Amino acid sequence: MNSLQFQDPAIFSAIKRETERQNHNFELIASENFASKAVMEAMGTTLTNKYAEGYPGKRYYGGCEVVDEIEDLARERAKRLYGADWVNVQPHSGATANAAIYLSFMKPGETLLGLDLAHGGHLTHGSPVNFSGIIYHPEFYGVEEATGRIDMNKVREKALKVRPKMISIGASAYPRDFDYAAFRDIANEVGAFLWMDMAHTAGLIAAGVLNDPLPYCDVISTTTHKTLRGPRGGMILIGKDKENSLGYIAPKSGRTKLWSEVLDTSVFPGTQGGPLMHVIAAKAVAFEEALKPSFTDYQKQVIRNASALADVFKEKGYKLVSDGTENHLILVDLRSKGLTGKIAEEALDRASITVNKNMVPFDTESPFVTSGIRIGVPAMTTRGFSEEEFRRVAELIDRVLMSPDNEEIIDMVRGDVRALCNEFPLYESSIAG
Ligand SMILES: Cc1ncc(COP(=O)(O)O)c(C=O)c1O
Structure with missing residues (x-):
């Protein structure tokens, strides 16, 4: 790290002060964690130089043989960690992972039913200041004033009333676990897709100390830097891949695409350009740590x-x-x-x-x-x-x-x-x- 110190003392000294702050503070922000040295090392590498639009084996650039190997390792480890059929490790963040999910399952103006931001939800679950509430029609469920918990009967009543195209689960500030089976029943009853945003709880779910959304939800998004303790980034998973029979992104060929194919397209080229290969390498390192x-x-x-x-x-x-x-x-x-x-x-x-x-x-x-x-x-x-x-x-x-x-x-x-x-x-x- 000598080069940074001599070439750019202003940035070097700011990073040094931030490290000092982290060393001597109680860091109690619920969405933060301390990534391992190995995770951080992977991020500060030559991989940041590489363009790799596309997916392993199907890139738009040459020279991708090494990064293909890295992305395959990241995908294979994440699949093993969650018992998932399919993952996409390219989302730059939790918010961009969520953007790709909307693009896959919803047309502009269609209704999302999500947890109210003021009751612990997240901006990307339909807030009027976020793309999710600007492009789509948001409706919300909340927690009960007396208990602070989600009442599944109320969620069902609301879903029957607003007939959402997609229901989101997941939160930024909800101290309780979710009843995925009850959400699944409601989604089936109203014919909605079921999406879990496990950004906050991904590590706890990977370790099996909270309920597992994969058997119940059509699609799952996450960040990789909170309880999962990896680099800053996002990911999308599917427990059991299915044919996209509802055809929200119309298949261009005669063949009906799988959800995984639709989601891959929604990440790239749908919502992102080139993947951050140095971050994907760090995700792979974090997934291996999480398997221990x-x-x-x-x-x-x-x-x-x-x-x-x-x-x-x-x-x-x-x-x-x-x-x-x-x-x-x-x-x-x-x-x-x-x-x-x-x-x-x-x-x-x-x-x-x-x-x-x-x-x-x-x-x-x-x-x-x-x-x-x-x-x-x-x-x-x-x-x-x-x-x-x-x-x-x-x-x-x-x-x-x-x-x-x-x-x-x-x-x-x-x-x-x-x-x-x-x-x-x-x-x-x-x-x-
Ligand atoms: C539930 C939830 N989803 C999505 C995000 C967005 O993640 P990012 O900040 O990486 O875009 C967050 C971040 O706090 C979150 O709590």
């Missing part, structure tokens, strides 16, 4: 840590959406403590504790203020924290939230955060590359 028993142990620890965190918050009188968690995150409703998400996020930031403000269901504050914070455990679990450390994390967060304007307390907490981080070293090299 140690990855299952890690995901089990994630579940235990989130649960320990939830217990301490509840003991201290905080209200949690859905009263707890079954996955990697908790959603704290701060209204009873007289705080907003914005105040909490900013005070915690000053104490080197990184969380994000988050809308809670039926929030009366704007998305810029919010009444909640979302706290996730995947990154600090990678770092080695177990239940004991997470109980300490909850106590330190509580100390800040009890006195968000008291800079003396915040300074003391920051010292404690640094000390605990030092007990669990993260990246040794100054820019970890």
